[in-house]
Amino acid sequence: MGLFGKKSSIGLDIGSGFVKIVEVDRSGGQPEVARVAVRPLLPDAIVEGEVMDPGLVADTVRSLFEDLGIKRRDVVTAVGGHDVIIKKIEMDRMKESDAREVIRWEAEQHVPFDIKSVELDFQILDPHGGGLQMEAILVAAKKELVDNKVALLAEAGLNPTVIDVDAFALHNAFEHNYPEAMEGIVALVNVGHDTTNVNLLEDGVPILTRDIPFGSRRVREGLQRERGLSADEAEDVIQGRVDFPDLHRFVERSAEEVAVGIERASAFLMTRQSGEGLGAVYLSGGGARIPGMMDALASRMNVETRQVNPFERTPVRPDAAVNLNLEEAAPMLLLPLGLALRA
Ligand SMILES: Nc1ncnc2c1ncn2[C@@H]1O[C@H](COP(=O)(O)OP(=O)(O)OP(=O)(O)O)[C@@H](O)[C@H]1O
Ligand SMILES: [Mg+2]
Incomplete structure (x- = not known):
């Protein structure tokens, strides 16, 4: 450990128009953007978030990594769309570890999918609150969606260390820049x-x-x-x-x-x-x-x-943008920045 690169992470956002990469380096005092790149996808490779041509998308991602000379295989990526449900719920107040035991049962009342076919996660919003009830954000993503994403990345030669949710990655980068x-x-x-x-x-x-x-x-x-x-x-x-x-x-x-x-x-x-x-x-x-x-x-x-300027409070190294007008591309980069900041 401690090798160069271990303290950096790559956020990969595969949008329906553009594939976007943001690499964040944390070896200094605060996170710094070390690399930014975008590449258009061919039309209709992804339609409304659904990957129509996984081979083509994997090729685009792989060639982007190759052209940039990125050897790292670990990325942080996200899922979103209809097959992800995000819901604020109320449940009996309990410790997080206990909540983890019952969340599947709890989710059954809130998620319109077969509960056996979903990946679940949650976060308690008021962990130090006092009432009998607590609020939590529940996330349910269809397993198939997550599995397909992992398979696509594998085809591109990549390994997702974290699979986030689009909305949370946007929020994360926004909060970082606009406290x-x-x-x-x-x-x-x-x-x-x-x-x-x-x-x-x-x-x-x-x-x-x-x-x-x-x-x-x-x-x-x-x-x-x-x-x-x-x-x-x-x-x-x-x-x-x-x-x-x-x-x-x-x-x-x-x-x-x-x-x-x-x-x-x-x-x-x-x-x-x-x-x-x-x-x-x-x-x-x-x-x-x-x-x-x-x-x-x-x-x-x-x-x-x-x-929103994703780099409002996130410094960008002068050589970070590869073949890219950073000012122009900036609004597209909030999500991948949120992913890179997550790791
Ligand atoms: N200067 C610009 N450079 C690139 N794209 C631009 C620019 N101005 C407007 N756009 C539009 O923004 C779109 C890409 O935006 P963005 O990267 O946020 O979408 P996406 O993540 O690929 O799609 P989605 O999130 O819907 O799956 C392009 O398809 C283009 O039409
Ligand atoms: Mg997008």
């Missing part, structure tokens, strides 16, 4: 290629997570279908390389969809006694970079809306 946002109620909204992940946090504790079936792909397809652009042309517009006078119409429509998703997810806040509503929206993901997206969402939601 001041751990007060009141905020929505962390990660707009990806296929999916938008909404994380509602109250005083830094996740109170609800939800996926909205919206991503930058929809904007691209709208431009293709309604304005006759090719996929590449539309992607250039979305990524801000080419101006398109009509883009704002598509962006407003998209912001509407995301806003409705956030409002639905946060509607229950109104029914609570405190009556405290959403204080701010923090936007991440590649979709947050679509020109005009943040402003459209801010004016539609009428809530303070900010773009």
